[in-house]
Amino acid sequence: MKEKILTADWILSSPELPPLKNGAIVIKGSKIEDLGPQKEILSRYPHYQILNFKNKLLFPGLVNAHTHVPMSILRGIAEDLPLMTWLTKYIFPVESHLKREWVYWGTKLSLIEMIRSGITLFCDMYLFEPEVIRATEEAGLKALLGEGLFDFPSPGYGPLERGLALTEELLKAFERHSKIKIAVSPHTLYTCSPDTIKKCLKLSHKYGAPLHIHLAENKEELEEIGKKYKKRPVELLDSLGGLQENLLAVHCVKLSPEEVELLGKKGVKIAHCPESNLKLGSGIAPLPEMLSVGLVVGLGTDGPASNNDLDLFSEMKTATLIHKGLREDPTIVTAKEVFFMATEWGARALFFNDTGKLLPGYRADIAFLDLQHLPLQPDYNPLALLVYSAKAGYVSDLMVDGEFIMRNYHLLSIKEELVRERIHEIKEEILHILRKNFSPSLDK
Amino acid sequence: MKEKILTADWILSSPELPPLKNGAIVIKGSKIEDLGPQKEILSRYPHYQILNFKNKLLFPGLVNAHTHVPMSILRGIAEDLPLMTWLTKYIFPVESHLKREWVYWGTKLSLIEMIRSGITLFCDMYLFEPEVIRATEEAGLKALLGEGLFDFPSPGYGPLERGLALTEELLKAFERHSKIKIAVSPHTLYTCSPDTIKKCLKLSHKYGAPLHIHLAENKEELEEIGKKYKKRPVELLDSLGGLQENLLAVHCVKLSPEEVELLGKKGVKIAHCPESNLKLGSGIAPLPEMLSVGLVVGLGTDGPASNNDLDLFSEMKTATLIHKGLREDPTIVTAKEVFFMATEWGARALFFNDTGKLLPGYRADIAFLDLQHLPLQPDYNPLALLVYSAKAGYVSDLMVDGEFIMRNYHLLSIKEELVRERIHEIKEEILHILRKNFSPSLDK
The missing domain is CATH 3.20.20.140 (Metal-dependent hydrolases)
Known part of the structure; x- marks a missing residue:
């Protein structure tokens, strides 16, 4: 379905706006169509698919x-x-x-x-x-x-x-x-x-x-x-x-x-x-x-x-x-x-002027911070959590142009095991080059 | 069982020693008894319980x-x-x-x-x-x-x-x-x-x-x-x-x-x-x-x-x-x-002189870094991975005095859900105090 509503515990649409508690974002195609309190949004768009993100903080990718x-x-x-x-x-x-x-x-x-x-x-x-x-x-x-x-x-x-x-x-x-x-x-x-x-x-x-x-x-x-x-x-x-x-x-x-x-x-x-x-x-x-x-x-x-x-x-x-x-x-x-x-x-x-905040008209490029990780509690201040407490591994979902590329920690567009195998092989090739030509100290 | 052998892809026993590839640590009670290449250790201690930590880097807690x-x-x-x-x-x-x-x-x-x-x-x-x-x-x-x-x-x-x-x-x-x-x-x-x-x-x-x-x-x-x-x-x-x-x-x-x-x-x-x-x-x-x-x-x-x-x-x-x-x-x-x-x-x-490295005689206080996380690849240099690339969420297991207190990301000694609930309640109490007495700006 092309139209959907994402509900979440918190939405930080831009650092200049207060974070929205129990908010909802409406997405149509690749763009954000609307944003507001859950109740308001759900009654305004009754026929849209609803995706619930409990314990999540949505922020601009x-x-x-x-x-x-x-x-x-x-x-x-x-x-x-x-x-x-x-x-x-x-x-x-x-x-x-x-x-x-x-x-x-x-x-x-x-x-x-x-x-x-x-x-x-x-x-x-x-x-x-x-x-x-x-x-x-x-x-x-x-x-x-x-x-x-x-x-x-x-x-x-x-x-x-x-x-x-x-x-x-x-x-x-x-x-x-x-x-x-x-x-x-x-x-x-x-x-x-x-x-x-x-x-x-x-x-x-x-x-x-x-x-x-x-x-x-x-x-x-x-x-x-x-x-x-x-x-x-x-x-x-x-x-x-x-x-x-x-x-x-x-x-x-x-x-x-x-x-x-x-x-x-x-x-x-x-x-x-x-x-x-x-x-x-x-x-x-x-x-x-x-x-x-x-x-x-x-x-x-x-x-x-x-x-x-x-x-x-x-x-x-x-x-x-x-x-x-x-x-x-x-x-x-x-x-x-x-x-x-x-x-x-x-x-x-980077000359992309239609992304970087979660407001109507902008692209739906959205990251989802998983507040289940206890180092993100208590949640007095979502912005401070993002800047001072969040870790790289705490993002559970990611959306680009309205399409998920990660859902619940599962990558949808890259096969991780294949990457791991190839990187292991490339590492051995690189070590071979370094050992042969330049840096015997690497063997230590 | 009180005696066990931990095998792992890497063991960094101390930053002054080269990391051990395919190493094993022998633990007896609360202490480290021995350390060395897996084959050697396994033949030296044939009756000990063996725990395999594939894709893990063991380092001092x-x-x-x-x-x-x-x-x-x-x-x-x-x-x-x-x-x-x-x-x-x-x-x-x-x-x-x-x-x-x-x-x-x-x-x-x-x-x-x-x-x-x-x-x-x-x-x-x-x-x-x-x-x-x-x-x-x-x-x-x-x-x-x-x-x-x-x-x-x-x-x-x-x-x-x-x-x-x-x-x-x-x-x-x-x-x-x-x-x-x-x-x-x-x-x-x-x-x-x-x-x-x-x-x-x-x-x-x-x-x-x-x-x-x-x-x-x-x-x-x-x-x-x-x-x-x-x-x-x-x-x-x-x-x-x-x-x-x-x-x-x-x-x-x-x-x-x-x-x-x-x-x-x-x-x-x-x-x-x-x-x-x-x-x-x-x-x-x-x-x-x-x-x-x-x-x-x-x-x-x-x-x-x-x-x-x-x-x-x-x-x-x-x-x-x-x-x-x-x-x-x-x-x-x-x-x-x-x-x-x-x-x-x-x-x-901190005046604890029998911990801080993984060598015989020291306490078995051990952390396990999970190399399955791809930002920890390739693994040319375990010490550099620990200092420059590892993230807080990448530790999968933790042992103190020879006993696990976390196994495969599961905490064995604390109930996380209970902590989450109580912290939520305490947060509300604290907000109440701040709002009532000191910081109306918090309501903004």
Whole structure:
């Protein structure tokens, strides 16, 4: 049946509205049609199918604003190392042997984790991105996706020109797709020359597509760009015409106050990835300043090889806690703000403007928190439960565009056992590569 | 049967030893008798009962070095507020009406959360602590417990002298108890006068009991102690003879480098509570310095009203991430160090010296991580999985002193439904108090 009513103990439609106790949501096709107290809704729509969610808290599906999902196959491969050792001794050697099917199965592994933790929309940049697209379409999630572009030949597509051609093909193929959007995705300013960035911008303008890039992530990037171009990263991108409303800039840890202002004025979108920034020793982004100039900031986990999860509950908590502690002020970066970042603002940062809150006219992208888990009791404050107490495993059901993709902890669109088997085999292949070529220490 | 062999995919006996693939642990009574590769162990102990834990990672039960477990009944009651508003408008008003049975049921609620997240030992200070003791004994966990002592009359025991008398009674009653130890627990230096601290120290010396106190938590404490005594908190406690091996000092956020040295020299034990320190805006403790002088540092969640959970997985991750980010160095505060803090060092900080690792002669206090959860795949690195990827809900089984208290996600010593019902009723009572007397804003 296309029309249904979901009733639940609590509905948090948006962090700016009070949570609805004993509420009901009306869904017609892929959209939310109405919302209100159960009694009112049930009498207003007498012929709709009713689904009861006792002990559940319904909230907008979470938005993971930046990740590299296939990297789940490298989760935990090397830890607590300097960034360059981690990259050159472990990540790059494996990526130079990267196989198309590893990307597909690594994506599946990550999709399972994201579905089980309430994520309905994500943004990804990696190699062999068509495999990410294939797995995501099969799973039924929404995403902004793009092939990572570099000056040097890519293990995915070969020389840059073929990467740009692939991106253009994808832009055409997904121009009117309801769930998948394509971003032109130059990797960084230190792996893409100004000329490459200009080509990317041209493509982005031609198709009205987002440009997705890592920007000002750490002091090494500042030094390298400074040495090469005598500019700061934001300044360099600005000089190329890159600061614009279509830009999704990831990390932005190393911003001066003037750069925060500038990004705000230009309407740039930000993907803030606090746990990755901490774990890799990049630093702490000036989130309170970003929010105070009205920047649209989403929240991302970054790749599961550097986090090591795809858990936006944990990311929300980290995003709010770290600034309270650092500035010794418990009132800044509130639960409300980080929940906005993980939902509506994240959706806007990914250029999906019809999702991220549960209100009439919006898409029915809904996550269901299972309040049977006792660490979610007592339920004085649903928003605080979501941000400060909920765990990735506590989501029982997930709906995208009005269709369930998980019901009562059972995944409807991915076969978990098959994924487990393939990941086990891929792990053995990767260990073989590392042992043979690069890291005998792994055998210890 | 008293003797058994547990076989598992992985056994991480201590972070200083490589994890054992396809290992087995031999348990006799309450202790670990042997440990090794499955084949070897099975042939060495042919008549022991064998329990197979396929797809499980066995690790030492986690140690929560500081909390206030009954405060779970206040979880989420007020958020993102200045500490004094939070305390005086919400926490204190409810605590002034605190009932003995609220403490009992709040403890049960917290015990469920701790068991389900792999905690076998914890340390608590609160009001009506005999109720905490009762609930903990029923649940089968280990703990260092003490009635919080203040100069002013307590809602728990009344005037201070009765609190001291209660503490002495408990010290006698639990002198030889195998699972429960009692700590003399003066709340802080700003709620206990030097005279009170001296009385507490006397009691501690008489029974050889630990002294458990919050110390140097935030700048407000520094200011208040400075104004009253012209000393810093650590200096004041030192002048009273309080810095000694029996001291468990909680928080220690505001330490000078000299104070870190001094605590190290005196053999003081530390309970580090990073998430609470962040959330309440207290600051960030100098953990790398503490570790470098060889301080025994445990890891605590603090109370669930200020965290808002009892999740040591999350606490480990936060403890390692925050310093990497703050100092822009991914190599400091490693997974190994925070895992030590959450196990062996935590146990030593709580004066339980026969637990915290899975080696012959140690108590069989064991947690079982369920690797069926796909965010725990691939399993290149069990230690990294525990610290960076595991979630509170992924623990399937828990053993204390050789006895299971959770089997395959089923709690054997607490009835969850009963706890849920009572917590719901207590929540309504608390809302009634808040609405009537203090916080009309709660009705919004």
